[in-house]
Amino acid sequence: MNTVDALVQLSFQVQRILAAVGAEHDLSIIQIRLLGILRDRQPGMLELGQHLGLDKSSITGLVSRAEKRGLVRRTPSPHDGRGVLVALTPAGRRLAEDGEMQITRRITELTKALNATQRKQFTQLASVLVNP
Amino acid sequence: MNTVDALVQLSFQVQRILAAVGAEHDLSIIQIRLLGILRDRQPGMLELGQHLGLDKSSITGLVSRAEKRGLVRRTPSPHDGRGVLVALTPAGRRLAEDGEMQITRRITELTKALNATQRKQFTQLASVLVNP
DNA sequence: TATTGTTATACTCTATAACTATA
DNA sequence: TATAGTTATAGAGTATAACAATA
Numbered sequence: 001m002n003t004v005d006a007l008v009q010l011s012f013q014v015q016r017i018l019a020a021v022g023a024e025h026d027l028s029i030i031q032i033r034l035l036g037i038l039r040d041r042q043p044g045m046l047e048l049g050q051h052l053g054l055d056k057s058s059i060t061g062l063v064s065r066a067e068k069r070g071l072v073r074r075t076p077s078p079h080d081g082r083g084v085l086v087a088l089t090p091a092g093r094r095l096a097e098d099g100e101m102q103i104t105r106r107i108t109e110l111t112k113a114l115n116a117t118q119r120k121q122f123t124q125l126a127s128v129l130v131n132p
Numbered sequence: 133m134n135t136v137d138a139l140v141q142l143s144f145q146v147q148r149i150l151a152a153v154g155a156e157h158d159l160s161i162i163q164i165r166l167l168g169i170l171r172d173r174q175p176g177m178l179e180l181g182q183h184l185g186l187d188k189s190s191i192t193g194l195v196s197r198a199e200k201r202g203l204v205r206r207t208p209s210p211h212d213g214r215g216v217l218v219a220l221t222p223a224g225r226r227l228a229e230d231g232e233m234q235i236t237r238r239i240t241e242l243t244k245a246l247n248a249t250q251r252k253q254f255t256q257l258a259s260v261l262v263n264p
Numbered sequence: 265t266a267t268t269g270t271t272a273t274a275c276t277c278t279a280t281a282a283c284t285a286t287a
Numbered sequence: 288t289a290t291a292g293t294t295a296t297a298g299a300g301t302a303t304a305a306c307a308a309t310a
Contacts, residue, residue: 004239006258011146082268107136113264125254126138132245214286214291
């Protein structure tokens with residue numbers, strides 16, 4: 001298999017795992033990413049849009065759906081009367097942690113096809129690609 | 133960076149490239165995959181659903197939107213009066229080839245961060261992950 | 265005036281359930 | 288009856304444009 005095909009297929013395989021783990025909790029990949037970002041931040045809507053690469057109007061709906069499920073909370077920004085800060089609720093944090101654990105488990109399972117040396121090598125090379 | 137993070141981030145990076153190339157032609161990732169599958173097949177709707185992991189009702193819409201743009205064509209199955217076969221139009225084939233070339237170019241660009249030996253190594257390891 | 269966020273609108277993508285036509 | 292496909296419906300996700308409130 002050539003490099004391009006390997007990368008593309010590997011990408012879809014990882015995305016399938018993310019979607020499957022999400023589906024177990026009725027979460028889409030974008031909702032998983034949302035919860036993941038909020039684990040160590042309380043960003044505003046625009047900042048969230050930057051992180052996710054989405055328009056602010058898309059963020060409104062995304063956050064509203066998560067809010068309706070009790071996973072996140074909007075609070076008025078203390079420094080800017082126009083802004084809101086988005087934070088995880090305790091339920092959202094539990095879900096984020098749970099999901100991350102399962103993703104780690106499933107992806108780790110995938111890499112079991114490699115031995116320790118190969119895995120280390122792969123990780124090093126993939127890190128270069130991600131962070132060139 | 134650990135193995136799981138490297139894999140997940142690499143996956144998103146590849147998906148961003150696919151989405152960007154698609155966007156240049158007003159194609160979503162799923163539409164790109166549809167055209168890609170049809171390059172060497174004329175499957176029925178159910179078979180298409182198997183390939184894409186989608187319900188037949190989702191395929192109906194997907195194919196209809198591509199058909200409306202003149203990228204694919206439905207023809208009655210010669211062997212089964214209930215079935216249809218989906219095939220690329222010439223315009224669809226041009227777009228599929230064009231898109232694949234650009235994807236190859238962009239992904240290859242990404243791997244320029246590795247030297248030839250590393251790239252070969254990476255490809256071999258990624259192939260194992262994809263095809264364990 | 266500029267910025268933050270929401271709303272209105274429109275479209276793609278997806279699934280479930282009900283349907284039609286053929287096997 | 289069973290299968291191939293479509294339709295009706297509902298909902299998530301996305302962007303653009305217009306808007307309100309605040310800076």
